[in-house]
Amino acid sequence: NINYLEMDLRIICWEPYHIRACLVAGNVAVVYGIGLPGGIFLFLMTKRYELHIPRMQAAFGFIMDDYKPYAFFWETVIIVQKMMLTGFLVLFYDRLVIQISLAIVLSAGYQIISSLYSPYDSYAAGMLNDITAAAETMVYLSAIARRAVESTPSENEAGKGDIIGVFIIAV
DSSP states (O other): OOOEETTEEEEETTSHHHHHHHHHHHHHHHIIIIIHHHHHHHHHHHTTTTTTSHHHHHHHHHHHTTBOGGGTTHHHHHHHHHHIIIIIGGGGTTOHHHHHHHHHHHHHHHHHHHHHHOOBSSHHHHHHHHHHHHHHHHHHHHHHHHHHHHHSOOGGGTTHHHHHHHHHHHO
16 A cells, blocks of 8 residues: 655655655746746836836847737746646646647637737747647647547547548648
8 A cells, every 4th residue: 555656666655755855846846837937027027118228128138029019028928838738737647638628728729819919020920920829739639639539439430540640740
């Protein structure tokens, strides 16, 4: 009845060492996952009336140069979206269908918000963003379709997994 850590079988789960490691990892995840985009967003919001000053543009232009003036904070939206698609979805590692479904919702949500808000200064950058967001959503949709075919094969669906695999490669 003893549970061991899968990655290191010398560590017994929920003993003091494991609890300390979980606390450290959890704190790092919270500080990095919330603190980084939150800190950048708060900084940009407090300095939003000074961002047009050449000194500020020279120092922080890499965060906001690619976006229209009203979308100076958009880099934080991208950071949050990427963190949600990587770090947040890891919480559902044992529930693949839920994980893929959430990825579809997050990806499609970002695609819609980005298209409606139109934050990019360059038409080409906006178009590239729309294309990659659509492709990302299609990849997740094809992953859920493949999972559905694999989990409930019927006589009519024989060989459909290969078609979905080709679709994934094409996307």
